[in-house]
Amino acid sequence: MRWTAYFQEGWQNLLSAKLRSILALTGILVGTASVVAMISGGEMATNEALKQFKTLGTDLLAITISESSDKLFQNATQKSLSVEQAKAISDSDHSILEVAPYIQLYNPIQFNGHALDGAIVGVTESFARITHIEMAEGRFISDLDHYEPFCVIGDGLYQQIKQHTLMNPVGQQIQVGSAIFTIAGVAKYFPENSFVDGNVNNAVILPIEAAFLASQYAVINNIVLKLSENASSDRVEVHVENYLRHIFSGKQYAFRSAKELVKRMGKQNEIFTVFLGLIGGVSLLVGGIGVMNIMLVSVVERRREMGIRMAVGATRRDIRLLFLVEAVILAMAGGLLGVLLGIVIAYGVALYWHWEFTIFLWPPLVGFTVSVATGVFFGFYPAHQASRLNPVVALRAD
Amino acid sequence: MSSLIRLKNISKVYRSHASEFHALKSINLELNRGEMIAIVGASGSGKSTLMNIIGFLDQGTSGHYLFSDQDVSRLTSDELSHIRNQKTGFVFQSFFLLPKMNALQNVMLPLFYRNEEKELSRQKALSLLKKVGMEKFSHYKPNQLSGGQQQRVAIARALVGNPEIILADEPTGSLDSGTGRDVMQLLLDLHQAEKRTIVIVTHDEKISRHCQRTIIINDGRIV
Numbered sequence A: 001m002r003w004t005a006y007f008q009e010g011w012q013n014l015l016s017a018k019l020r021s022i023l024a025l026t027g028i029l030v031g032t033a034s035v036v037a038m039i040s041g042g043e044m045a046t047n048e049a050l051k052q053f054k055t056l057g058t059d060l061l062a063i064t065i066s067e068s069s070d071k072l073f074q075n076a077t078q079k080s081l082s083v084e085q086a087k088a089i090s091d092s093d094h095s096i097l098e099v100a101p102y103i104q105l106y107n108p109i110q111f112n113g114h115a116l117d118g119a120i121v122g123v124t125e126s127f128a129r130i131t132h133i134e135m136a137e138g139r140f141i142s143d144l145d146h147y148e149p150f151c152v153i154g155d156g157l158y159q160q161i162k163q164h165t166l167m168n169p170v171g172q173q174i175q176v177g178s179a180i181f182t183i184a185g186v187a188k189y190f191p192e193n194s195f196v197d198g199n200v201n202n203a204v205i206l207p208i209e210a211a212f213l214a215s216q217y218a219v220i221n222n223i224v225l226k227l228s229e230n231a232s233s234d235r236v237e238v239h240v241e242n243y244l245r246h247i248f249s250g251k252q253y254a255f256r257s258a259k260e261l262v263k264r265m266g267k268q269n270e271i272f273t274v275f276l277g278l279i280g281g282v283s284l285l286v287g288g289i290g291v292m293n294i295m296l297v298s299v300v301e302r303r304r305e306m307g308i309r310m311a312v313g314a315t316r317r318d319i320r321l322l323f324l325v326e327a328v329i330l331a332m333a334g335g336l337l338g339v340l341l342g343i344v345i346a347y348g349v350a351l352y353w354h355w356e357f358t359i360f361l362w363p364p365l366v367g368f369t370v371s372v373a374t375g376v377f378f379g380f381y382p383a384h385q386a387s388r389l390n391p392v393v394a395l396r397a398d
Numbered sequence B: 001m002s003s004l005i006r007l008k009n010i011s012k013v014y015r016s017h018a019s020e021f022h023a024l025k026s027i028n029l030e031l032n033r034g035e036m037i038a039i040v041g042a043s044g045s046g047k048s049t050l051m052n053i054i055g056f057l058d059q060g061t062s063g064h065y066l067f068s069d070q071d072v073s074r075l076t077s078d079e080l081s082h083i084r085n086q087k088t089g090f091v092f093q094s095f096f097l098l099p100k101m102n103a104l105q106n107v108m109l110p111l112f113y114r115n116e117e118k119e120l121s122r123q124k125a126l127s128l129l130k131k132v133g134m135e136k137f138s139h140y141k142p143n144q145l146s147g148g149q150q151q152r153v154a155i156a157r158a159l160v161g162n163p164e165i166i167l168a169d170e171p172t173g174s175l176d177s178g179t180g181r182d183v184m185q186l187l188l189d190l191h192q193a194e195k196r197t198i199v200i201v202t203h204d205e206k207i208s209r210h211c212q213r214t215i216i217i218n219d220g221r222i223v
Helices: A002-016 A018-056 A083-092 A126-131 A155-162 A208-214 A233-247 A258-301 A303-311 A316-352 A362-387 A391-396 B047-054 B077-087 B103-112 B118-131 B147-160 B177-194 B205-210
Strands: A060-067 A096-105 A109-111 A114-116 A119-123 A135-138 A150-153 A173-176 A179-187 A203-207 A222-227 A251-257 B003-015 B020-032 B036-041 B062-067 B088-091 B165-169 B197-202 B213-218
Touching (some): A018 A362, A060 A233, A083 A222, A222 A233, A233 A258, A251 A258, B047 B165, B088 B147, B147 B165, B165 B177, B177 B197, B177 B205
Parallel strands (some): A119 A203
Antiparallel strands (some): A060 A251, A109 A114, A173 A179
16 A cells, blocks of 8 residues: 555656656667667567578488598599489488488570579489478479489579560470470579578579589589488488498588577577667666656755655655655656567568567566666665755755 | 653754854753743744754754653664654644645645555544644645645644644744734644644744743853
8 A cells, every 4th residue: 555655656746747757768768669679679580590490490411522622532432422322321320311412513504595694403302302492383303304304493593584585484495504404393482591502593403313414523512311300410410421431532521400500590699689688778778877867856856845754754765765666667667668669660670671570578578677677776876865865954955 | 740851961063174063052951741832042043953853853963852751862864753753743934735745645644654544544634634724625735725724734734643742933934914823823722722742933922922931042052
């Protein structure tokens, strides 16, 4: 009951000095809004970065094979992994479910006499399953294609072709280097991800065997593995590296596991978010100083009132509470409005960068809590000042 | 009749870095329950300081203050607040009502700091407003009331906690002579009908003549 009385009184005092209260509140509001907007923005950016794993899953392991810089191994026994050897990797360990070796080439591409800007990717049927390539039209590469001159084009390449002809590209022919391929399908837009090297959207996708024929430089330099759900990617990495070393020497292997990437991105984004939060915190600090400033003026102006209250029996604690409650009301109101504004700003940011907008629970919670704490912290000094007034002096004040 | 207040050798010294100012010099004073006294003196004589000490708003630099035979000369700030709340009621020259509160809320204020239940406080405050003839104005803000009415509300506030002593500092100083007389009559009635202990600080001889005893202060001493 006493507390409600304190809050009623604090509220009335704030109302009686409207402009001043609004100014103090604005400081807290802007500070809280910036904390909430910054942290929400950071979280959304994290989400956006991790989005690829929602479709891909986190049980992928990518291997890039490159030439060792060590001269000793340069005259290696075998130049490239064969398709069969690559496929056999999945049989060598029970936690490897599927294997997709692929080849990247940079032969010139022509369509109807128009040069197109793109690359060549030689793949197996499993590639679409593992990396979730979806078809807009036609079919994907099949393992039954072997050396047949069929190909699939990416969405980007399709857009380029559309500028030259209005015909449906499926069934048309496209020239890759000196070979002619028939377009068997068009892939849908493929979102960028950190697993597949090269730009699948701007690629002519060939059967892997046909790619070997298309260029003498064709080498299987990338493999994507799909692992069973609870497989340890560290263990599989060691296993695969040993397996490959048995086949040929003089190579270097770089592994990228989805779990590892998620972890690293998570860590980076955490630091990023903390820094954004700190920047927001600085404006909240400024807002808090505003509250203190205004409260200090209020203490001086209301000295006589404090004197009267002391004369009828208010203790120092009572006087302190009187001002603290006002600071807390200001901070809570500012915090609440700030949280709302912060969410609106975060929404604007999401709209501008085409991110998926999500309301996170913890940035508003943090923003609100910190703003109330700021109010208490910066309200404390003026409240303390007021409580130390000498009643005789306070009564004499005008 | 037992003595309510006994001041023994109370002195008050204000020190600044360069000089000392002796506001009160070895004051000895005894005040009985139910007495009504006037403290008279020129401004700067120390009469307000004396009243502040008697009313626990201030403390002497040296000497002893016995209130109901208890030594209260060295109390902490919280203890002073408590004793002011329980034992004293103040009436000031410029009324000192809180401008944002209405008459009723002003009268209830001492009870709020006593942690008294709200409805009970309301009842008490209303009956006190009735006693001072202000029951019709309980929802008026101080700036809607005349000076005499404000002082009546202030007297109700001083009485609401049923204090042992009422301290009035120039209670008629801001009022015209007619309303001043009415307010003075109210204080006299309280003294006579309820045997209230009242200390009035004034420089008006007409007022001091109503009191049983007059103490004249000059230059920090009782003469």
